[in-house]
Amino acid sequence: MHRMTCGSLLILLIVLLLASSVTNAQKLKVYISADMEGITGVVSADQTGAGPDYGMARKWMTDDVNAAIVGALEAGATEVVVNDSHGDMRNILPGELNPNAALISGSPKPFGMMQGIDASFDAVMFVGYHARAGTVDAVLDHTISSAVVYSIRINGIEMPELGINALVAGYYNVPVVMLSGDRSACEQAKEVLGEKTVVAQVKEAIGRTAAKNLSFEGARKLIRQQAKSAIEKRKELKPYKLNAPYRFELAYFRSSQTDNALSVRGVKRISPRAVQFESEDFIVGCKLLRALISLGRDN
Ligand SMILES: [Zn+2]
Incomplete structure (x- = not known):
């Protein structure tokens, strides 16, 4: 057997390291968790459940998510995974989702709104998110369950869903870079996750079940632009973590x-x-x- 010298071993090692850094540079995995209350046009529980407008709202949700996917692809994403995170988690229309994204659909799922996240992802985006229970002027504000939860605190911080889910991403060292939703949800994203978090405000709530919405065209353009810019500056955004216990x-x-x-x-x-x-x-x-x-x- 041919004996390798120290020098040739070193060269081989350098070549392998370079090759792996090139592969890593090409890979950019983006995870999207999509809820429904913060989707453009949604102002009532009739639209997020079994009401007559639910079918239409599923299409609106799919289109908001598609805008985020396109923005991520424009920023160089090589893989996008979307997790349907609302209600029975079967809202996004699979046949109308951007074909470059994979869709996690259905429930129950062990990780719920964050099913599929792991350390291989580079960035997380929350689309259609809403403010925590007890927020004034916030479309359908609640925290996980509007029938059960008055509030959730973790290490003393009153958490919206976006905070809890960002901690799940942070556990895997993945930063949440963007959120779309109403004004209150966007404000809470910056308050909990930090000022640098990129937001796409698609509506401004008037009470709990009314809102002034951007046009669908305007909202999707905004989500697309903000998603692109958020993925581009992902390295400036830190994963959200608190201290154990x-x-x-x-x-x-x-x-x-x-x-x-x-x-x-x-x-x-x-x-x-x-x-x-x-x-x-x-x-x-x-x-x-x-x-x-x-x-x-x-x-
Ligand atoms: Zn929801």
Whole structure:
């Protein structure tokens, strides 16, 4: 067998390193989580559920997501994965989604709104997102469940869904670079994730079930431009992280909803309506949070 000298081994190593950096430079994976309340045109739960306008709103959602996909592709994305994150998670029209994107559709999914995220992605975008429960002038404001959750705090910060989902992405070291939604959702994105977060404000809410919307054409142009610019500046945006141990506080609407939660080990009541637990691992804590929300539905 031919014996390699130290010099030739070194050259081989350099060639392999260069080759891998070239492949990495060419790969740019973008993850999109798409909700419905912040979609252009949506102002009422009739449009996000079983109401007569639901069919139309599915098309609006697909078109907002398509605008974000095109912006990502223009910025050099080589792979785009879209996770349908609203309700039963079967809202986006698969046949009308940009053919360059893969679609995760249906539920239940272990990671819910963040199903499919992992450390191989370079950037996350939230399309059609909404403000947390208890926000004034915010289309269909809620946090995960409008029937169960009054508020969720993690390490003392009152979280909108965008914050919780950004922490899931941050667990894998992936930054959230852009969000589209109404004005309140955009403000909360900057407040929680940082001023540099790129936003596409497609509407301004008037109360909870009315809004002044951009034209569909104007909104999609904005989403496309902002998505492109966000992906281009992804390296300036840091993954969202908090320090372990993570302290989760879940306030229900009614005190009876805490009763089931207290049967879970490690969960304690901190007020008539609220429970608290701690977790060293964020994903483990997040799964327990979702389980406690489900338990609250029975009471
Ligand atoms: Zn939703």
